[in-house]
Amino acid sequence: MRWLAFLLALFALTTPVQAQKRIAFSFDDVPRRAGAFMTSDERTQRLIAALRRSGVRQAAFFLTPGHLERPWGAGGEARIAAYVRAGHVIANHSYSHPSLSRIGAQAYLADIDRATQWLQGRRGYRPWFRYPFLDEGTRRGPDPATRDAVRAGLAARNLLNGYITVDSYDWYLDDLANRARAAGQAMDMAALRDLYVEIVVEAAEFADRLVLATLGRRPIQVALMHETDLEAMFLPDAIAALRRRGWRVATMDQAYRDPIARLAPETRYLGGGRIAAIAAAAGRHPRELIPALNEEAEILRLFNERVLRQPPAPAP
Ligand SMILES: [Zn+2]
Secondary structure, eight states: OHHHHHHHHHHHHHHHHHTSEEEEEEEEEESOOOOSSSOHHHHHHHHHHHHHHTTOOOOEEEEOGGGGGSGGGTTHHHHHHHHHHTTOEEEEOOSSOOOHHHHOHHHHHHHHHHHHHHHTTOTTEEEEEOOGGGOOSOTTSOOHHHHHHHHHHHHHTTOEEOOOSEEOOHHHHHHHHHHHHHTTOOOOHHHHHHHHHHHHHHHHHHHHHHHHHHHSSOOOEEEEEESOHHHHHHHHHHHHHHHHTTEEEOOHHHHTTSGGGGOOOSSSOOTTOHHHHHHHHTTOOGGGGSOGGGOHHHHHHHIIIIISOOOOOOOO
């Protein structure tokens, strides 16, 4: 009986740890075009510093090597190497960022192979593939043949689907802020920071509620972000806010060890991430699977009101 009590105590000790909210971070489209707030090199340095300061030991950078051929891609290889030197890992986000629903399985897999050629053998490489636009071939309608052809192609190449579970929708707010900056508009930078933090926290908390309702447990969440100026400026604020709400930071290696990494949900609703797809396959309506602050009209409204301090639009 004493042993039983001991085991129960051990269980009680370990359970809250396992029940903790955990999140890993990933950044897509690397190397990305420079923003209006800083140079590409400065952005990389600040992002590396932000990750270190926030206790993110290992994030994943999903690369689009075709960007290196663009005029603004110059120096991208050195920036990628800097992320790896800082302890982060790199993975495949296709060569030219095509949409699977547009180009079909064969051309799509060839584009993936081109990116693999660039990545293979490099330090920090992980055999993970993230679908551009999170488009797994069913954007224009149900197309299980295309979806399954690429799934089989990834399996044949030993590439894991680099799924996400938290869509921060960062690129849209970053786009609004960069346009305003380029146009010389006055911005309340504290309000921009707070809005960025609010969107990230809301997306993570939404994903937490969804995963508990769907799986009844808490796999490590995988946040989708991009290599943007906003991340370089405000990521530590977002992670601090997450920690205040009980989140802990995990590595991407840890995240993809979860059994959900081996699933291939039988649904056409795949753009909302892995948990949303599992929920959709189980019959949840897609409208229930999107965080409120993933709506562009709502982000635009909040940006205009709070960051640009424009008077609210009159009610219709
Ligand atoms: Zn992308």
